[in-house]
Amino acid sequence: MNWQEDVKWRKFCVKKKSRNSRKTPRYIKIRFSWNARCHLKTNIMSRYIPVLILFFLSVSDSHSQEGINEIIIKNTYLIDGNGSNPELKSIKIVNGIITEIEKPERLLGTENAFIIDGSDRYLIPGLIDSHVHLMIGGDENGQKELLFKMLKTGVTTVQDLVGDARDLAYYSKQQKRGLIKSPEVYFSAMFTTADFMKKDFRMGMFPEGQNGELPFLQAVDENTDFKKAIARAHGTGATAIKLYAGLSENIIKNLTNEAHEMGLKVWCHPAQFPQTAQDIVEIDIDVFCHAGLLAYTSQNAPSEYHIWFKKLYDNDHYDVFPESLEVDTILNTMLEHNTILDATLVAWKYSDKGFELATKIIKRAHELGVKITTGTDIQGFPTLEELYLLVEVVGLSPKEALISSSKNGAEAIGIEKTHGTIEVGKVANLLLLNENPLINIRNVQKIDKILINGNVVD
């Protein structure tokens, strides 16, 4: 499908989606969705779109029967997500929070505790997909199925970057109340320019928002009241802002400062032409999305996002210097500023050149010590694939990849105090595995039990 056909098809799909009918065409492969490319196809159902089956909502309440609110996982090899080797431990969970981690011989718990035998098994933190797009396509049942499927692959937390905050808040609250089986859902509010909103066909996904006035989708310029804009975004329940294209250095600076004042994380798309990634990273944003894009940002950078986007889509990889000093400088500055790289390698796998480029940049980022997260950017549930790619293609060790998908993911979302590692006081989002994932990362899919918020998932 060429560029024009793709745009035509995408417009068709956008037209078909309306909030009232919730009717969506049978597609979808989203590739490079909000970030580099969008591509929809009908023939990918088998890969990333779950089979349409309605699930009954039945988070296990085996430990939440009357008078029982404790779980003990006994005798398990604990991989805490902080980089230590497996250690034989027993852990106690009370009302969803880890309260004790002890040597197995120590007596733990009470007679009311629900006991899980962790013998010969490995306990790791639940996986975090820091970059999903839940709300593109799919009706409510479809979304719930998708979320459930993600949970069943071991993903216990997701962050959506650019969706309808009203719907996302609904899923987030449903999950918190235990009414759906889903990873925990966090989400962002997007800031861009009025010009971008006018030109970008993807904005058709938000027909009500095309004037840039929705609190989760705001068009901003130099005259914006940034305090108010960020407060409105915060009010949606978003925990991050995402800065998309065409924003000036001054605007990014103002939005970043205000977002940090309000405790929101700042995620930034590097293709902010005419600003370069180097300009932006010095502003102290928290996360850059998409490793591959760091190469499209310096010498001879175009003056405008859509000129670049068209060239990218046409596979005209101009201005690409994956091994250049410029990319190294950006990565070193990221390291200095503790900027996290949301790599999203899996999103580039449909382009040989793009994949190679992104792989080189992630490798270099990893060598330098830049923190990497396992965002995927593709609708569906390819989080495990991203994890495997980081090990098998980029060269992270399984332990490092697990840190990317748990500890680093939590930090990128801003929930590191409560999530991302197995420690006393943290939320019990856990995977009990039948085999050691540090020997083979693919053992992550050999799941014996998944716990989310201390509940065993059936």
Ligand SMILES: [Zn+2]
């Ligand atoms: Zn995205």
